[in-house]
Amino acid sequence: ILIILNDNNIGIDPTVGALKEYLTDITISPTYNKLRGDFWDALGKLPIGKDFTRDMVSKIEAGLKGVVSKSSNLFEALQLRYFGPIDGHNITKLVDTLKDLRDIPGPKILHIKTVKGKGYDLAEKDQTKWHAPGLFDKVTGEIFKKKYDLPQPPKYQDVFGHTIIELAKKNSKIFGITPAMPSGCSLKDMMEQMPDRAFDVGICEQHAVTLSAGMATQGMKVFCNIYSTFMQRAYDMVIHDVAIQNLPVIFCLDRAGLVGEDGPTHHGAYDIAFMRCIPNMIVSAPMNENELRNLMYTAQLDSTKNPFVIRYPRGNGVLAEWKNDMQEIIIGKGRKIKDGKDVAILSFGHPGNFAAAAIRDVKVEGINPAHYDMRFVKPIDEALLHEVFAQYKKIITIEDGTIVG
Structure with a gap:
């Protein structure tokens, strides 16, 4: 060989x-x-x-x-x-x-x-930027914007990067860890501003999880940011090093759901199933940028004693204004987005925005679905479910995961 x-x-x-x-x-x-x-x-x-x-x-x-x-x-x-x-x-x-x-x-x-980007001068000079630039003009190097020049909401990744720094300035126990993805997950700014509190541990998800566990035993609040698909590599460590000891490690699962241009190797389709079955684990997903900030705030509170998953997708959120004051979310509690009749839609995470858009479209046809954002699949809001089951005969669930498992 x-x-x-x-x-x-x-x-x-x-x-x-x-x-x-x-x-x-x-x-x-x-x-x-x-x-x-x-x-x-x-x-x-x-x-x-x-x-x-x-x-x-x-x-x-x-x-x-x-x-x-x-x-x-x-x-x-x-x-x-x-x-x-x-x-x-x-x-x-x-x-x-x-x-x-x-x-x-x-x-x-x-x-x-070898030299990454060899033969294209711009790629050789900025290898990180040109790792996956999308469509671009090969002569000028201009990277084409997909939605022209209209202002866009921030990426979930950038909201994470901004928020962890904001939280870390107020809470000295907060640390950030990522396995070789500081730019992709936006931990790079924290690494530059707080080099003794944010670490790239290389392409070793297992070490990232176990290091997070070790730091958590000493009272640290560690945000361990790993792409959903790559968390599969560290599943044994999640169970044995974190969950069995019930350590409050915060797993930020980036690229949850389908990822488009990143391709099938990066689809985060399985984390809901494989995280939900682990004892002691909290599993959550924000519907928008403010919800992501609130979940991050809740996860780092001293009152949060369990390992905590926050899963969010690749790319842009939905809010132009998102730098609001953070608020604690009651763990295991969903929220009602709107009332309706006959049909209730239960969504989990960012796909709830697709549900909201669909509801606006079907109103003209005389259909008026209710919409609930579950926020958590573990623990799940049983009181909310009983309320929905008592009021609606037809239930539609929307999430970006796999049914099997």
Whole structure:
């Protein structure tokens, strides 16, 4: 087997952690570079010619690294023969190396160095911005706005980023943690303003959850922000490290529901089902930006003793004015949006806005549904449900999850 490590020092944001530093050390090791240069010069003087030496160089490099110290190479210590690093943009060199490695038996790893956005100057200069820009003019670099130049409500992500800083300034126990998504989830501003209270732990959701749990045991109020789909990787830690101990970790599940351009790997369709079944867990979803702020405020109160899920979608909310004073929400209590007759719509989270729009449209046809925003699916508002069941014969539920589970 051949493992190819495409090392470009960035995912969506710049990579962090010990492995990243280790890969950098491999590349710039002065001992290795000196030995490599000495061997190259010596081989270039042999009568068999430079072409032959160039063909042999990748194999000789592997031996050189063994001379420096096999045990100092992480991959060699794992019984993987290590080759590289080589320039991943040098196609001729890359193809020749792959051909050479094809005939070498056993497990091996090829370390290639690349530049994210290579070939497009704007993308090379701002790799985070150009990770997923949407439609753009390739000549000017202008990123097209989907709804022209009309003012838009803020993204839920930006409301989260603003609100956690606002709360953290008043509550010294608040910390923020994200696994390699500081820009995507908007924790980056807190990391810049409060570098000792907000951390990117790298692409390791399991560590993000367990670190949050450990900090919670010491009285900290940790906002652990993870994309819904990636929380699946840390499910064991959520149960064993957080829920069993009933630690008040606040899980902000970004990209909940369908995510559009981010694609099927990022759809957050399962978190309602897999979080709701965990003992001690509170599961909530805001219908708008103010509700998100109020849920975040409620979750960080000392009176909130349970792990707390707040799930919200990718993209814009619905309110132009959202920087209102935050208020506590009674856990497990929904709210009535409007009265109606015959039909009641129960919504959970942002899809409630689609329900509200549909209700406005059907009024002209003589249909007048009632609308309730449940806010929580665990604990669920049983009193509200009994009220609805007693008054309405037809019930419609709207949520962005999976029925199975």
